[in-house]
Amino acid sequence: MRRETQLILVARIMSALFNPFYLPIVGLMALFLFSYMSIFPLSYKLQVLCIVYLFTILLPTALIRLYQHWQGWNLIELGHRERRIIPYVIAILCYFACYYIMERIHMPHFMGSIVVAALLVQVTCAMINVWWKISTHTAAIGGMGGALFAFAEYLGFNPVWWLAIIFLVAGGVGTSRMILRQHSLSQVIGGFWTGFLVAALAILFL
Helix, strand or coil: CHHHHHHHHHHHHHHHHCCHHHHHHHHHHHHHHHCHHHHCCHHHHHHHHHHHHHHHHHHHHHHHHHHHHHHCCCHHHHCCHHHCHHHHHHHHHHHHHHHHHHHHCCCCHHHHHHHHHHHHHHHHHHHHHCCCCCCHHHHHHHHHHHHHHHHHHHHCCCCHHHHHHHHHHHHHHHHHHHHCCCCCHHHHHHHHHHHHHHHHHHHHHC
C-alpha cells in the first residue's frame, strides 16, 4: 500500500511539473538560449517571458481553477471528457490573446510561431475531445518535440539528443497519466503524436 501511495505521489508530481500550459514558455526559453535570439537584451527577453507566462500559464490556470471551484468538481471530475470543453475554450482564448498582443507589439515571427503552434495543439485537442478523450499533457510534450524538429530544420542543428530527452520525458508523463487513471495508453500516444505533428507543421508552414 505504501509503495502504491508513493507511485501515485510521483505521478502527480510529474503531471504538475509537465503541465501542458508550459509549452510556449519552454519553447521561447529554448530560442533565447540556442538561437540568434540569445543576443537580445535580457530586459527584452524577460518582458516577452512575462507576457507569455501571464497569458499561457497564470491566466488560464486561474480561470480554470475558478471554473472548477464554481462547479464544485475535483481534478478527477474536471478531467471527464464532457467537462473539458470549457477549460479548452478558456485556454484557447488566453493563447489567442497572447498571440494578438505579440503581433501588436511586433515581436519576431519565431516567437509568435511558438504561441500559434501551442494554440493549434489546443484547438486540435479540443476538437478531438468532442468524441475521444486525448491527453493534453502528452500533446504538449509532443508539441515541444515537433517544434524542436521544425526549428532544427530552420536553424540547421542536429536535434537527435534533445528529441531523445523529449521522448523519455513523454514516456514518464504518459505513464503518470495512466497511473492516475486519467488516460489510456492509446490516449497518451495519440496525444503525443497529435502535438508533434501539429506543432511541426505550424512552425514549418506558417
